Amino acid sequence: MKYTSILLILFLLVLTWSGIQPKETFTWLLEIFPAIIGAIVLIATRNSFPFTPLVYTCICIHACILCVGGHYTYAEVPAFDWLKEMLHQSRNNYDKVGHFAQGFVPALIIRELFIRKEVVFNKGWLNFIVVCICMAISAAYELLEWFVSLFSGEAGDAFLGTQGYVWDTQSDMLYATIGAITALILLSSVQNKQIKQLQDQK
DSSP states (O other): OOHHHHHHHHHHHHHHHHSSSSSSSHHHHHHHHHHHHHHHHHHHHHSSSSSOHHHHHHHHHHHHHHHHHHHHHHOOOOHHHHHHTTTOOOSSHHHHHHHHHHHHHHHHHHHHHHHHTTTOOOOOOHHHHHHHHHHHHEEEEEEEHHHHHOOOOOOOOHHHOOTTTTTTHHHHHHHHHHHHHHHHHHHHHHHHHHHHHHHHHH
């Protein structure tokens, strides 16, 4: 409880900072909206279904990524402008960090839900289904970005963040898929240990 409270305070501090004179208020609202909804859901379920510290930590990091992108817009995050110049890239690639996290973090959330709720028992099928769901989430988000851009005009373009790259949508989904696979490869064993600790505490 203490650890999750610290993470919540950290998120609220970053959220407050991001809301101080953001580049575009409408874009900021669009970007931070998922983080706000996620925080409300996690607070509401903290007692009935507490996640592992690993999942809470990753969610907090993802929420902070959204806040930074919302404050500057994804195409204008200063650190990635510097990387763009240093690495001679054609665009600011901070949005790829966001889409990597869009696969990485949900993969751990879904995996934990499926294991603890005993939805899928076979390890191979578990990994396959988790990656497929993360790909579906990414595709749904790309459709949302498209609709917002269509109906809100120029204000939605910053939310879409293509920066003139014709394959932006496809590369966003690829990065989310890579993020999901990376999470499963790197953190499955750590998550298993923390799940067992939670179950032993009951």
